[in-house]
Structures are given as C-alpha cells and as structure tokens.
Amino acid sequence: MDLQDQLKNLFPDHVPEEDPVENNVEEGIWMQEDPIICKYEKRKGKPITILEGYTGADEDFKKLAKELKTRLSVGGSFKNDSIIIQGDYRNQIMDILKEKGFKVKRVGG
Template sequence: MDLQDQLKNLFPDHVPEETEEQQEKSNIWLQDDPIICKYEKRKGKPITILEGYTGADEDFKLLAKELKQKLSVGGSFKNDKIIIQGDYRDKIMEILKDKGFNVKRVGG
C-alpha cells in the first residue's frame, strides 16, 4: 500500500487537485500533423531541431522551456523552431509522445 492509498483510506471524501503538470498537459494544443525532429551540426556541435508546430507561439515556448529543464541542456526558440543543444532526438521524441504529440524523426 503506497502513500496515496493510505491517504484515500484516511480521507475518503477528499478529491485531489490537478497538479501543474496535468494542467499544462491539458493546456497545450495538440495537432494532427507530426512535429519534425531533426539533427544537425552547426559549427561542429550537434543540435536537435523541432519544427512544424502549428499552435500558438506561447505554447511552443512553454514546450521548449519544459524540454530544456527535463533534459538539463541549453537551447532557444527562434523562427518557430526549438533548438536544443546536443543530440537528444530519442529522449525528446519520448517526452513528446508521452504528452500526446505525433512526432516524426528526420535524418540519420
């Protein structure tokens, strides 16, 4: 029996609130077209580029911030593209699929 089950036994009438992650997940607009995830080298250093999001820029910026925090890497949002420092295609694709996005891997 984990902590959640014990709390349910102690307080059966309590309805838990949504956490921030659940709220953010529901707030981001999901699209039908896949997000393109590709790998490039610029100035000899590897980068991962995400493009093809057709929703609001603010949602895409929030997604960029969340990816950078989860991967503990640097990156930026420019020209409707998320640029992540390093080759993190597999991890990024897994994170986006967990959020409900359709992701397409391009190149290599």
Template sequence: MDLQDQLKNLFPEHTPEDAPEAESSNVWLQDDPIICKYEKRKGKPITILEGYTGATEDFKILAKELKTTLSVGGSFKDDKIIIQGDFRTQIMEILKEKGFAVKRVGG
C-alpha cells in the same frame, strides 16, 4: 510531524482539492507531426523541433519542459525549438508520451 499533518490538525474539516494539472497537459495537440531533425552548427550537434501549429506560448512551455527534463541548454527562435546536443530519441519519447505525433528527419 509532517507539514501535512500539522495542516490537518489546524483545519480538520478542510478537504484538499486535487492538485492542478501541469501546464503541459494544456498544450494544444495537432494532427500534423512535429519534425525532429539533427544538424551541426559550428561543429556542434543540435536537435531542432519545428512544425508546431498551436500557440507560440504553448511551444515555449514545451521548450522549457524539454530543456529542464534533459538538463541541457537550448532556445526558442522563429517557431523552432533548438536543443543543444543530439537528443532525438529522448525528445521523441517525451513528445509521444505527451500525445504528439513526431517525425524523425535526417539520419
């Protein structure tokens, strides 16, 4: 017996509420595109996202989502998201699905 079935047996008159929306859907969308560029630092490739004009906390949430989705390391510094590796195409696809305008810079 599944946990959902057990709960239905315990509380038959309860109607479950819709699941709350993900935090990423609350991220403020902007008119200007986010700039996605590629650099090498100390010989290692990195992808930098900058140009977000919303709240810093929203940008931090977006950074965490990108890092977990791509299973890579990275950081958030000086209003920039720094992702380890060259993931420009994947990041641009993820951001476009979320509704952001993205501009590719450098190569």
C-alpha cells in the same frame, strides 16, 4: 507523532483536500494532427536537435520548449518557429513528445 498528527492537533476544524491539483504544463497545449519534425544538425561543429512543424500558438510551443529543456537538463532556445536544443537528444525528445500525445517524425540520420 508525525507532522499530520501535529497539524490535526493544532487545527482540529481543518479538513484537508484529498488530492491537491498540480500545476500541469500540458494543460492548454494544442495538439495537432501533423507530426512535429525532429531533426539533427551540426552548427560550428556542435550537435543540435531542432523541432519544427508545430502549428499551434507560439506561447504553447515556448512552454513545450521550456519543459523539454528542463526535463533534459540542457540549454536551448526558441527561434523562427522552431525549438533548438543543444546536443543530440532526438530519442529522448521523441519519447517525451509521444508521451504527451504528439506525433513525431524523425528526419535525417
């Protein structure tokens, strides 16, 4: 007897939801026509990836920064209307942003 059967025995009147709604970070993020610029720099000898050019609200850009850092398992910050990611992750970041529907332009290198 699996967990679903046990729950049905305990709560016979309960009707389960078919598809629970997942908390989607993409909801509410404003999509723009201009491309987001993805560039590579070295600061103090260490590589970083910088994303600039988002014209929406800062809160949306902060949500995007948090999701990128989580998916890539790296550190980073949001400063001066740009996202700074530690390391050279241009290809992965560009793939993630294209997946979400953003236009991305690679600058430098």
